Amino acid sequence: RVGPDYYPPEIRHNPLRIISGNAAGFELSAMVTDNISVKSVKVEWKVNGVVSEFALGGGRGDNFFSGAIPLVNNLNSSSKIEYRVVAEDGAALKNKSTKPAVGYYQVEFFEELEPVSSYQNNFNSSTSDFLLSDFLVSKPVGFTDGNLHTVNPYQTSEVENENYNHYAVLKYPVVIKNGGLIKFDEIVLVE
Numbered sequence: 001r002v003g004p005d006y007y008p009p010e011i012r013h014n015p016l017r018i019i020s021g022n023a024a025g026f027e028l029s030a031m032v033t034d035n036i037s038v039k040s041v042k043v044e045w046k047v048n049g050v051v052s053e054f055a056l057g058g059g060r061g062d063n064f065f066s067g068a069i070p071l072v073n074n075l076n077s078s079s080k081i082e083y084r085v086v087a088e089d090g091a092a093l094k095n096k097s098t099k100p101a102v103g104y105y106q107v108e109f110f111e112e113l114e115p116v117s118s119y120q121n122n123f124n125s126s127t128s129d130f131l132l133s134d135f136l137v138s139k140p141v142g143f144t145d146g147n148l149h150t151v152n153p154y155q156t157s158e159v160e161n162e163n164y165n166h167y168a169v170l171k172y173p174v175v176i177k178n179g180g181l182i183k184f185d186e187i188v189l190v191e
Contacts (some may be wrong), residue, residue, distance in 0.1 A: 005095065008096055
């Protein structure tokens with residue numbers, strides 16, 4: 001093609017959904033491609049509306065960008081945490097794209113609650129005991145009881161050779177004593 005480049009970079013990214021209160025920071029990565037070149041990739045990070053920017057550097061190959069994002073000290077479970085990935089190409093028009101295309105990813109900040117010596121749940125009603133990312137508590141068609149299950153079909157990784165993680169985090173650490181028992185029913189459909 002001859003003439004101005006009107007094509008923005010393409011961003012592939014597996015979103016971060018949960019941050020542990022024990023973490024000092026975390027790593028974000030993205031695959032970014034462009035028909036000419038990629039000039040920059042950054043993360044626009046918002047905590048309670050205050051925006052910070054972090055550059056993602058090249059690493060594993062020409063199109064892979066990653067970087068460490070430090071956590072601020074005053075985060076808590078009511079903090080509103082959002083981010084998006086922004087890429088700019090090397091064209092004269094400085095074409096930009098964002099992931100997500102509109103808005104920001106929402107991130108849950110997770111602080112463990114006090115440990116308990118036992119926990120039981122039949123998942124027949126909604127619960128706030130878990131922090132869920134791509135999991136649901138419901139009674140699917142064909143089941144007689146409720147359960148904790150992933151969304152169907154599974155979300156898959158947008159980035160080659162990277163995992164897309166699904167989370168169901170129990171907010172209460174369970175202390176298992178000597179001779180204690182963990183019991184659960186699991187159904188797995190493998191195709």
